[in-house]
Amino acid sequence: MNDLSEFRADTKAWLHENLPESLIAGGEEYSGGSRETVQNPDTLRWFESCYEQGWTVPTWPREFGGAALESVQAKVLQQEMAMARAPIPLSGMGVTMIGPTLLEHGTDDQRARHLSNIANGKVRWCQGYSEPNAGSDLASLQTRAVDQGDYYLVNGSKIWTSGANFADWIFCLVRTNTEVPKHEGISFVLFSMDDPGVSVKPIILIAGNSPFCQCFFDDVKVSKTDLIGVENRGWTVAKRLLQHERSMISGMGSLGGGGRSMTLAETALSFYGKIGSKIADAPGREAVSKINMDRQAFSLTQRRAVEENTSGSTPTFATSMFKYYATELDTRRMEALMSMRGSAGIGWEGTEFDGNAITDTRSWLFGKAGTIAGGSSEVQLNIIAKRVLGLPD
Numbered sequence: 561m562n563d564l565s566e567f568r569a570d571t572k573a574w575l576h577e578n579l580p581e582s583l584i585a586g587g588e589e590y591s592g593g594s595r596e597t598v599q600n601p602d603t604l605r606w607f608e609s610c611y612e613q614g615w616t617v618p619t620w621p622r623e624f625g626g627a628a629l630e631s632v633q634a635k636v637l638q639q640e641m642a643m644a645r646a647p648i649p650l651s652g653m654g655v656t657m658i659g660p661t662l663l664e665h666g667t668d669d670q671r672a673r674h675l676s677n678i679a680n681g682k683v684r685w686c687q688g689y690s691e692p693n694a695g696s697d698l699a700s701l702q703t704r705a706v707d708q709g710d711y712y713l714v715n716g717s718k719i720w721t722s723g724a725n726f727a728d729w730i731f732c733l734v735r736t737n738t739e740v741p742k743h744e745g746i747s748f749v750l751f752s753m754d755d756p757g758v759s760v761k762p763i764i765l766i767a768g769n770s771p772f773c774q775c776f777f778d779d780v781k782v783s784k785t786d787l788i789g790v791e792n793r794g795w796t797v798a799k800r801l802l803q804h805e806r807s808m809i810s811g812m813g814s815l816g817g818g819g820r821s822m823t824l825a826e827t828a829l830s831f832y833g834k835i836g837s838k839i840a841d842a843p844g845r846e847a848v849s850k851i852n853m854d855r856q857a858f859s860l861t862q863r864r865a866v867e868e869n870t871s872g873s874t875p876t877f878a879t880s881m882f883k884y885y886a887t888e889l890d891t892r893r894m895e896a897l898m899s900m901r902g903s904a905g906i907g908w909e910g911t912e913f914d915g916n917a918i919t920d921t922r923s924w925l926f927g928k929a930g931t932i933a934g935g936s937s938e939v940q941l942n943i944i945a946k947r948v949l950g951l952p953d
């Protein structure tokens with residue numbers, strides 16, 4: 561048995577021993593932080609067992625709570641967790657976005673102060689990028705940070721800040737110079753959501769549960785010890801973080817995968833019936849086969865990208881291709897599900913719709929958000945054209 565097969569066998573055995581029965585295929589999301597609550601105590605037990613293994617942040621160095629896994633081992637862990645239908649032990653922007661960015665761009669002091677508190681679930685993070693007048697054109701952001709010696713005074717507002725009402729800290733883009741081209745006057749800072757001058761207002765969303773908030777900053781004092789990288793060079797850090805975010809959205813950076821209600825094929829069989837082992841309806845069968853083949857091809861392409869990436873870190877501009885394809889494919893999958901369900905596919909609440917119908921309607925609506933979050937599909941196509949294919953502007 562080679563090392564990787566041995567690691568797979570050990571992981572399988574560990575999961576068999578430690579994954580609580582009550583979480584299989586139905587675990588709740590756990591993002592940590594001081595405001596987090598859980599319905600099922602097994603969620604915390606599962607998180608703690610994984611944390612002891614270093615599996616809340618499997619590829620991070622051991623000194624910050626990780627297991628120092630190679631990326632191929634982390635992929636095996638992800639596959640085994642998905643196969644066991646285990647929930648992700650710790651999700652959120654700490655693990656997937658600011659943590660990897662600090663590993664690359666933070667100072668020793670910043671890494672020491674922030675990384676372990678992400679891995680051990682003590683601190684939850686949110687992302688202060690978008691503003692009311694800066695979304696796709698993010699570099700137009702206007703939140704100001706004025707130099708006051710050893711700190712900045714921050715004033716402005718961020719919007720669509722997912723989970724800000726549950727977050728302990730924020731990573732935030734601020735304008736530190738207004739006299740230069742817009743990309744050259746941005747800095748990347750961190751501060752506590754409990755700091756004086758920070759206020760948060762939730763925003764309601766069509767899909768029901770809303771992750772969104774608007775944040776307001778009024779004379780917030782931000783220590784320069786939490787400036788990441790160089791003042792006015794925050795755009796470089798910001799773009800790298802977006803690559804980690806896009807990687808996470810496309811499923812490359814996350815663990816687990818349990819929890820979906822029914823697969824597309826299972827739903828098609830229940831709606832169209834079957835002839836032998838086949839879905840009875842020919843167009844339905846074709847739609848399911850096409851989407852499943854595309855999903856399989858995408859999954860193999862992702863695996864190849866992980867195996868070919870010898871740096872062990874998140875790829876750079878290629879993340880835009882994966883993010884684009886993954887979210888558009890998910891949208892196609894949800895559209896197919898909705899069309900199969902017909903009038904039963906618009907269940908929102910009430911006893912006439914079963915749980916799967918309600919879950920699918922909400923996932924269908926929320927799936928559209930995936931094509932916008934972390935940069936819209938159109939913006940990803942622009943990046944692919946310019947940075948991957950080298951086409952002129």
Ligand SMILES: Cc1cc2nc3c(=O)[nH]c(=O)nc-3n(C[C@H](O)[C@H](O)[C@H](O)COP(=O)(O)OP(=O)(O)OC[C@H]3O[C@@H](n4cnc5c(N)ncnc54)[C@H](O)[C@@H]3O)c2cc1C
Nearest residue numbers: 687688689690695696720721722929932933934935936938
């Ligand atoms: C689920 C979700 C979670 C989010 N979480 C966060 C968060 O935590 N923190 C945060 O800061 N932000 C967050 N966002 C905001 C997200 O980053 C922005 O919505 C996104 O960047 C698009 O910006 P916008 O909404 O202002 O749309 P706009 O920029 O106004 O775009 C409107 C439309 O124009 C298109 N468009 C714009 N420019 C171009 C162009 N150059 N070429 C072609 N088409 C273009 C877009 O593709 C889009 O279809 C989240 C968004 C979603 C949906």
